[in-house]
Every structure is written in structure tokens, then in C-alpha cells.
Amino acid sequence: MKRKKTAKKARAAKPPARRSAKAAAKLKPAAKRNAKTAPKAKTIQKAKTVPAKGKAARPDMLDAMLASGAEALKLPIDPAWRGGVKFNLGLILRLGALVDGFALPDDTEPGPVFHA
Amino acid sequence: MLDLPSADLGWSSVRDIVAAVAAGRATATGIVEATLVRIREQDPLLNSFTAIVERRALARARAIDEARAKGQKAGPLAGVPFAVKNLFDIAGLPTVAGSKINRDAPPAARDAALIERLEAAGAILIGALNMGEYAYDFTGENIHDGPSRNPHDLNRMTGGSSGGSGAAVAGGLVPLSLGSDTNGSIRVPSSLCGLFGLKATYGRLSRARSFPFVTSFDHLGPLARSARDLALAYDAMQGPDPEDPVCADRAVEPVAASLDKGIDGLRIAVAGGYFKAKSAEAVSAVDSVAAAVGSNRDIEIPHADRARAAAFVITAAEGASLHIHRLRVRASDYDPAVRDRLFAGLLTPATLVIKAQKFRRWYREQFLKLFAEVDAILAPATPCTAPLIGQDTFMFGDVEMPVRANLGLYTQPISFIGLPVVAVPVPLAPLPIGVQIIAAPWREDVALRIAHVLETKGVAAAPRPPI
Numbered sequence: 001m002k003r004k005k006t007a008k009k010a011r012a013a014k015p016p017a018r019r020s021a022k023a024a025a026k027l028k029p030a031a032k033r034n035a036k037t038a039p040k041a042k043t044i045q046k047a048k049t050v051p052a053k054g055k056a057a058r059p060d061m062l063d064a065m066l067a068s069g070a071e072a073l074k075l076p077i078d079p080a081w082r083g084g085v086k087f088n089l090g091l092i093l094r095l096g097a098l099v100d101g102f103a104l105p106d107d108t109e110p111g112p113v114f115h116a
Numbered sequence: 117m118l119d120l121p122s123a124d125l126g127w128s129s130v131r132d133i134v135a136a137v138a139a140g141r142a143t144a145t146g147i148v149e150a151t152l153v154r155i156r157e158q159d160p161l162l163n164s165f166t167a168i169v170e171r172r173a174l175a176r177a178r179a180i181d182e183a184r185a186k187g188q189k190a191g192p193l194a195g196v197p198f199a200v201k202n203l204f205d206i207a208g209l210p211t212v213a214g215s216k217i218n219r220d221a222p223p224a225a226r227d228a229a230l231i232e233r234l235e236a237a238g239a240i241l242i243g244a245l246n247m248g249e250y251a252y253d254f255t256g257e258n259i260h261d262g263p264s265r266n267p268h269d270l271n272r273m274t275g276g277s278s279g280g281s282g283a284a285v286a287g288g289l290v291p292l293s294l295g296s297d298t299n300g301s302i303r304v305p306s307s308l309c310g311l312f313g314l315k316a317t318y319g320r321l322s323r324a325r326s327f328p329f330v331t332s333f334d335h336l337g338p339l340a341r342s343a344r345d346l347a348l349a350y351d352a353m354q355g356p357d358p359e360d361p362v363c364a365d366r367a368v369e370p371v372a373a374s375l376d377k378g379i380d381g382l383r384i385a386v387a388g389g390y391f392k393a394k395s396a397e398a399v400s401a402v403d404s405v406a407a408a409v410g411s412n413r414d415i416e417i418p419h420a421d422r423a424r425a426a427a428f429v430i431t432a433a434e435g436a437s438l439h440i441h442r443l444r445v446r447a448s449d450y451d452p453a454v455r456d457r458l459f460a461g462l463l464t465p466a467t468l469v470i471k472a473q474k475f476r477r478w479y480r481e482q483f484l485k486l487f488a489e490v491d492a493i494l495a496p497a498t499p500c501t502a503p504l505i506g507q508d509t510f511m512f513g514d515v516e517m518p519v520r521a522n523l524g525l526y527t528q529p530i531s532f533i534g535l536p537v538v539a540v541p542v543p544l545a546p547l548p549i550g551v552q553i554i555a556a557p558w559r560e561d562v563a564l565r566i567a568h569v570l571e572t573k574g575v576a577a578a579p580r581p582p583i
Contacts, residue, residue, distance in 0.1 A: 065463055066463060069463040070463075073440070073462060073463075074444060075440075075444065075459060076443075076447055077447075078447070081447075081455065081456060081459070084452065084453070084455075084456030085456045085459045085460050085463075087456070087460075088456050088457045088459075088460035089460040089463055089464075091428075091460075092432045092460055092461065092464050093464075093468075095425035095428045096429045096465070096468035096471075096472070098422050098425040099422055099425050099426045099471050099472045099475050100468060102419070102422055102471075102475060104471070104475060108474040108477060109474070109477050110470060110473035110476070110477065111332065111473045111474070111476035111480070111533075112332060
């Protein structure tokens with residue numbers, strides 16, 4: 001019940017990736033510079049590989065991610081722990097979709113900047 | 117010689133203790149002895165301490181008294197007892213960081229940088245404090261050491277992860293503690309325990325020789341019962357430190373002397389939208405603070421929900437990566453709630469983490485523009501007052517939300533970009549709740565001045581608990 005409500009709330013947020021390219025270009029000067037050459041926001045959104053708009057991930061998808069990730073990273077996830085891990089992975093993906101669905105200019109630097 | 121009655125000493129401020137020692141009205145040894153007695157008597161209720169360095173503290177106190185007897189000037193924090201979250205290195209002790217696993221670690225060779233700086237100013241370390249395992253926590257509960265307990269209601273959470281840091285100061289065991297704040301772990305316990313807490317600008321206070329959680333967001337800082345006490349501690353801890361790569365190469369900018377400047381001319385707004393309080397207590401606290409400082413405008417912080425989401429994703433992935441080797445060999449020794457979150461964090465797609473870090477820079481640029489219009493922004497510190505220990509969910513408006521992940525939903529979008537914040541306690545009955553005063557980077561002075569004014573007006577105060 002509570003997860004449904006939370007997901008509903010997350011879906012209610014308006015994804016800014018739905019903005020027009022013109023609106024997206026208002027985000028910062030760099031966006032204006034890229035407006036002609038950068039893919040439109042909608043094109044960027046199509047490339048998403050995780051659920052968009054804050055949708056909950058499907059349980060079978062979480063199972064697959066958990067199984068393959070645990071094998072690849074050699075993680076000893078006991079079967080009894082999978083429910084908790086899946087719940088948290090679903091939460092991460094749902095919140096991650098909020099970030100993923102936001103169009104940013106291609107030249108945006110990540111927060112940390114390394115100085116040689 | 118100790119003319120501060122033992123019972124009142126527990127509620128004496130840092131400033132009062134320093135004045136008493138400097139004037140020869142109290143000895144550091146007497147203060148430490150009285151502090152140790154109080155801890156022995158009351159900490160079984162609060163469960164805030166995990167280690168006490170009694171011999172070290174008494175030796176340090178005697179050295180301060182001997183120096184005073186020789187006519188040497190007392191330091192700015194002479195005789196002030198303090199304690200630290202147990203993720204700070206204390207020479208001779210393993211840095212457990214709230215875990216079972218780290219109890220097997222070798223003892224730390226040297227104190228954390230901030231302990232060294234406080235002691236250089238004359239303060240005296242008393243011990244290490246309970247915390248949520250590896251700081252991945254907002255509750256103050258710990259499966260290995262038991263929960264730290266809220267002095268205002270022992271059945272309630274302190275908030276976390278600096279739970280012991282909140283309980284020890286709010287319970288009158290020490291006047292000052294240090295905690296860490298990655299997503300809200302100083303501000304949440306400050307709110308639930310009714311304390312003043314300072315999360316300085318990211319990079320302002322050295323994190324050298326502390327156990328990390330998410331280095332992108334990790335901050336260390338003080339909790340106390342007044343804004344002035346925060347300022348005195350903060351002034352003693354500032355300054356560059358080449359041993360913390362994140363610590364800014366920025367000169368000390370003392371703030372304690374400027375606390376009495378008042379707030380005339382400061383433009384203070386209330387955060388709207390995402391930060392609009394939903395519980396009656398949080399609404400009341402924000403409204404009373406806003407009225408007291410004459411704030412009559414709201415301000416929208418753009419995309420705070422995404423900022424919180426991005427902080428959540430980075431925390432999950434970066435926090436988990438720190439533990440991958442331990443998880444492979446000792447997964448059963450973790451708190452199950454932490455372990456499940458860490459495993460999930462390890463499975464987080466890298467693209468989300470990188471996108472979140474890019475969003476972080478964009479969001480910072482948008483947020484900093486707001487400081488052209490205002491000098492400080494008010495926001496709730498927690499969505500509710502202290503939940504019961506063991507409580508899994510709380511009502512956020514009409515939505516039921518998990519406590520563990522969401523007590524910091526108002527704090528995460530701020531520490532995400534490292535802004536300085538003072539959490540001030542509003543002493544509502546029966547339980548206090550905090551309000552964040554958010555300032556521009558490096559303007560801790562602004563937030564502390566506002567906190568001090570709120571205190572002098574009686575709107576903000578650390579309420580004395582019944583224990």
C-alpha cells in the first residue's frame with residue numbers, strides 16, 4: 001500500500017525532459033550553445049535504459065539485475081536477503097529515474113572535478 | 117575547586133565552563149570528574165557512549181590545571197568536556213563506526229584532526245558515541261550497541277546517524293559533541309533531540325582520520341545547546357588540512373565575535389514547494405522562526421526533489437563501493453537493514469550515478485543564484501518530531517513513508533551541494549523539532565547570527581529534558 005502511494009507521488013512529478021528544446025536551452029548558457037547540435041531532450045529521453053517518470057521497476061527485472069549483478073561482482077547475497085535488497089534496489093531505481101529523466105547539456109561537468 | 121554545582125554543570129554552556137576555568141572558579145579536573153559521574157549515572161538510560169577515555173581525560177584535565185597554576189593562559193575551550201561519534205579516530209581505540217566488523221580493526225594511531233584541534237584549544241575528550249552502523253542511518257538505532265535514546269522521551273529515536281552525539285548533549289552529559297553529516301546526520305538528531313547543530317560548508321572542516329561514508333558528501337561538525345557554543349567550537353576547528361584532500365585551502369574566518377551583530381539587513385526567505393512542511397509541528401516551527409526573523413517571503417528551490425533523489429543514488433552507490441570487500445566476506449556481520457541497502461547500492465547502474473553527479477553541478481548553479489536575492493533560507497529540518505524506537509513508517513501528509521530512508525528528506529537536498537546550515541531547535545511540547553537555516557557557501561556567520569537572534573528571542577532553545 002505504502003509503496004503504491006510513494007510511486008504515485010513520484011509519478012506525479014513532471015519530468016523536465018518533456019520540456020521543449022527551447023525551454024531546455026534556457027537552463028544555462030551552455031545549453032544555448034549546444035541547442036543546435038545537441039540531441040533534443042525527447043531524443044535523450046528515448047535512450048533511457050531504466051524506468052522513466054519514477055515508475056517502480058518490475059519485480060522480474062529486479063530479480064534479473066540482482067542475479068546477474070551478484071554473479072558479476074561475486075556478491076554473496078543469501079536468498080533470505082533478496083527481498084530487502086530488491087526493495088532497496090527498486091527504491092534506488094525509482095529515484096534514479098527522476099534524475100535520469102532530467103535533460104542536461106552534454107558539457108555539464110560532474111560535481112567532483114579532478115585537478116591533476 | 118568547583119563552584120559550578122554538579123547538577124548544573126551538566127547544563128552549563130561551553131561559554132560558562134570556559135569562563136569558570138579562566139577565572140579560576142572551576143578546575144578542569146573537577147569538571148571532568150563531575151562529567152564522568154554524570155555519564156555513569158545517566159548513560160545507562162541514554163545509551164549514548166560506546167567508549168570512555170577516563171584516564172586520558174583526567175590526565176588532560178590535570179595538565180590544563182597545572183598550566184593554569186603556572187600562570188599560563190587558558191585556551192579558548194579550556195576545560196570543556198566533549199565526545200565524538202565513534203567514526204572519529206581516537207588514538208588507542210579501533211574506529212568502530214557503529215559496526216561489529218570494525219571492532220576487529222587495529223587501534224587508531226592518532227586522533228582525528230578535529231579532536232586534535234579542539235584539544236589544542238583546551239577542550240577535553242571524554243569518549244566515543246553511539247551511531248547508526250557505518251553512518252547509513254537516520255534513526256540513531258544500532259543493532260550491535262542498542263539504540264541511543266532521546267532524552268526527551270526515552271522510548272523515542274534520537275535521529276541519526278549521530279544519535280549518541282544528540283543524546284549525550286541533549287541529556288546534559290557533555291556540552292559539546294561532534295558528529296558527521298552526509299545527508300543530514302547532524303541536523304536530524306539536532307532536530308529530534310532539540311539541539312543546535314552546524315553542518316559547515318563542504319570542505320570547511322577537516323575530515324582527516326575519520327571513517328568515511330560517502331566522501332562526495334561527508335561533513336563533520338558540532339552539536340551543542342546554543343549557537344554561541346557552536347560558534348566557539350567551529351572557530352577552534354576551522355582551517356586548511358592537507359591530510360583531507362577535500363578540506364579547503366581557506367583561512368580561518370572566526371564567527372563567534374560576530375554573533376551579536378544581529379540580523380538587520382539580512383534577507384531571509386522560507387523555502388517553498390518541496391520544503392513546505394506537512395506535519396503540524398514542522399509547520400509551527402518554521403512559522404515561528406520566520407515570524408521571529410521578519411521573513412515574509414517564500415522562495416522556490418528548483419528541483420529539490422531531484423536533488424534529493426540524486427543524493428540518494430550517489431549515497432547508495434558510493435557508500436556501497438566502500439564496503440564491497442567486507443560484504444564479500446562478512447555480510448552476516450552487518451545490520452541487515454544496512455547490508456540490504458549496501459548490496460542494492462552495489463547493483464546501481466553507473467550511468468545513474470554519473471548523471472546524478474552532473475545534476476549536482478547544475479542544481480548547485482541554480483541554487484547559488486538564489487543567494488543574489490536572499491542571504492538565508494529557512495526550511496524544516498525533519499518532517500516530524502522523534503518517532504518511537506523501532507517505528508518503521510511515519511505519515512508525510514497523507515503518504516506513509518519508511519522512517520529510515522526519509523527522516524532526512526529535507527536535509528538531503530542541502531548537503532547534496534555542501535551549503536552551510538545551522539539547525540535550530542524549536543522547543544515545542546512535548547517534543548522539540550528543528551528548523552534549518554541555510555546560507556551561501558562559506559557564510560556560516562550568517563546562519564549562526566540568525567540562530568543566535570532566535571535564541572535571544574526565545575524562539576529557539578535547547579529544552580532541558582526531565583531526566
